[in-house]
Amino acid sequence: MLDIKWIRDNPEALDAALAKRGAEPLSAGLIALDEKRRSVVQALQDMQSRRNAASKEIGAAMAQKDMVLADRLKAEVAHLKDTMPAAEEDERRLNAELSDALSRIPNIPHDDVPVGRDENDNVVTRMTGQKPGWNHPAKEHYEIGEALGYMDFERATKLSGSRFTVLTGPLARLERALGQFMIDLHTSEHGYTEVSSPLMVRAETLYGTGNLPKFEEDLFKTTDGRYLIPTAEVTLTNLVAGEILDQEKLPLRFTALTPSFRSEAGSAGRDTRGMLRQHQFWKCELVSITDAESSIAEHERMTACAEEVLKRLGLHFRTLTLCTGDMGFGSRKTYDLEVWLPGQNTYREISSCSVCGDFQARRMNARYRGKDGKGTTFVHTLNGSGTAVGRCLIAVMENYLNEDGSITVPDVLLPYMGGLTKIEKAN
Structure with a gap:
C-alpha cells in the first residue's frame, strides 16, 4: 500500500x-x-x-x-x-x-525497471547453461509421463476435475526429491530458516501481502471464511505482521515447501494439457525481511539462490527483468527465471523473485527500530520461488529424456531417490 x-x-x-x-x-x-x-x-x-x-x-x-x-x-x-x-x-x-x-493501487516501479506493455517487452538479463545436445525427438512432459505409466490425468479428473494430476511410483518420488533438494539447499547453504506454516489463512493475512481485495477471484475460499494459500509467501511474509523488529536482527530469511492453491481465474484455454498450470502444486518459497537500505542487494542475492537450483540440476534457463506492464501488483522490480522446455521448444517461467519495498509492510504494519533506537521504519519485503516444484519436474523430464523414453535422474537428486538412477516404463 x-x-x-x-x-x-x-x-x-x-x-x-x-x-x-x-x-x-x-x-x-x-x-x-x-x-x-x-x-x-x-x-x-x-x-x-x-x-x-x-x-x-x-x-x-x-x-x-x-x-x-x-x-x-x-x-x-x-x-x-x-x-x-x-x-x-x-x-x-x-x-x-x-x-x-x-x-487497489499497484506498487511504484524502481527507476531501472524497463518500461513496457506486456511480456514481449521484458528484457533478457542473462542466459545460463546449455540446451540438451541429444538428437532424438523431444517430447512434452505429459507424453513422457503417460508413456512411462506414472502420470495420470484421467484419474485426477475423476477425483477432482480439470487441472489436477496424479503421479505414481518413481515419478512421484522424483517430484518429492526435487522439493527436498530445494529446501535442503536453501536451508543448509543459503541461510534460510525452514518454516512449517498453515495452508489456510484469514482474510487479513492475504490483505497484508496484497492478494486481497484485488485478487480474490484467484483464491479458493473455505466455508468458514478462510482461504487456501496461493503461495507460502503469504504466511512467511506475515510472520512479522504487526511487529517492531530490531534492525540488528535483519535480514530475516524464511523458506517453506508447501502446496499452493490457485483458481487460475482467467486462464481458460491456456495450458490445458499436462501439469503446467494446476489448481494445486508444490512450491519452495523464499521470503526476506530487510531494512530499507539492504533490499536491493537482497533481491540480487535471492535471485541467485533460485538460479542455483537450476544450475545444480543442469538445466538451461534465462533470467529476465520484467517490464512495468508485466510486473506483479506488489512488486517494485521482478526477475523471472524461465527454464528451457525441449518438448515445447520454448522457455517457461519457473520462478519470480520480487522486491516490494515497504508496500506490503504498510499493509501489515511491520516495522523495525533503527540502531540508534529512535523511531521506527517500515521493513522491506522480498519474495521468490526457489523454485516451483511441478514445473521443475516438467523441466527435468523433458531435458533428461532418453531415446528409449526413460528419464535419467540428475546427479544432485540421487541421494533422494533410494538408489534409482533412471525412471523406466512401468511393467
Whole structure:
C-alpha cells in the first residue's frame, strides 16, 4: 500500500508510475477523497474541542449562578453530542473508502525497471547453461509421463476435475526429491530458516501481502471464511505482521515447501494439457525481511539462490527483468527465471523473485527500530520461488529424456531417490 502523504506530496510521480504500468492517473481522485476525509476529521475535532470547552463553561456559569448561560451551554453540548455520532460515522466511512482505494493501487516501479506493455517487452538479463545436445525427438512432459505409466490425468479428473494430476511410483518420488533438494539447499547453504506454516489463512493475512481485495477471484475460499494459500509467501511474509523488529536482527530469511492453491481465474484455454498450470502444486518459497537500505542487494542475492537450483540440476534457463506492464501488483522490480522446455521448444517461467519495498509492510504494519533506537521504519519485503516444484519436474523430464523414453535422474537428486538412477516404463 502506498502512503497517502507521499501521494499528496508527489501526485505527478504517482501518475507517471501508473502510466508506466499502463494504468490511468489516480492522484487527483485520491487527494480529493483525502481532503474530504481530513475535512470531516477536522470538523469532528472542532466539535470535540467545543464540547469540552462548553462543559467547563457550564461549571463556571453555574458557579456564578448565571443559569440562563448555563442552560444555553447545556443545550449546545447536547446538540454537539447528538451531531457527533454522524460525523464519527462519516469519518469511519471515509477512512475505509480511502483505505480501500489505496489498497487497489499497484506498487511504484524502481527507476531501472524497463518500461513496457506486456511480456514481449521484458528484457533478457542473462542466459545460463546449455540446451540438451541429444538428437532424438523431444517430447512434452505429459507424453513422457503417460508413456512411462506414472502420470495420470484421467484419474485426477475423476477425483477432482480439470487441472489436477496424479503421479505414481518413481515419478512421484522424483517430484518429492526435487522439493527436498530445494529446501535442503536453501536451508543448509543459503541461510534460510525452514518454516512449517498453515495452508489456510484469514482474510487479513492475504490483505497484508496484497492478494486481497484485488485478487480474490484467484483464491479458493473455505466455508468458514478462510482461504487456501496461493503461495507460502503469504504466511512467511506475515510472520512479522504487526511487529517492531530490531534492525540488528535483519535480514530475516524464511523458506517453506508447501502446496499452493490457485483458481487460475482467467486462464481458460491456456495450458490445458499436462501439469503446467494446476489448481494445486508444490512450491519452495523464499521470503526476506530487510531494512530499507539492504533490499536491493537482497533481491540480487535471492535471485541467485533460485538460479542455483537450476544450475545444480543442469538445466538451461534465462533470467529476465520484467517490464512495468508485466510486473506483479506488489512488486517494485521482478526477475523471472524461465527454464528451457525441449518438448515445447520454448522457455517457461519457473520462478519470480520480487522486491516490494515497504508496500506490503504498510499493509501489515511491520516495522523495525533503527540502531540508534529512535523511531521506527517500515521493513522491506522480498519474495521468490526457489523454485516451483511441478514445473521443475516438467523441466527435468523433458531435458533428461532418453531415446528409449526413460528419464535419467540428475546427479544432485540421487541421494533422494533410494538408489534409482533412471525412471523406466512401468511393467
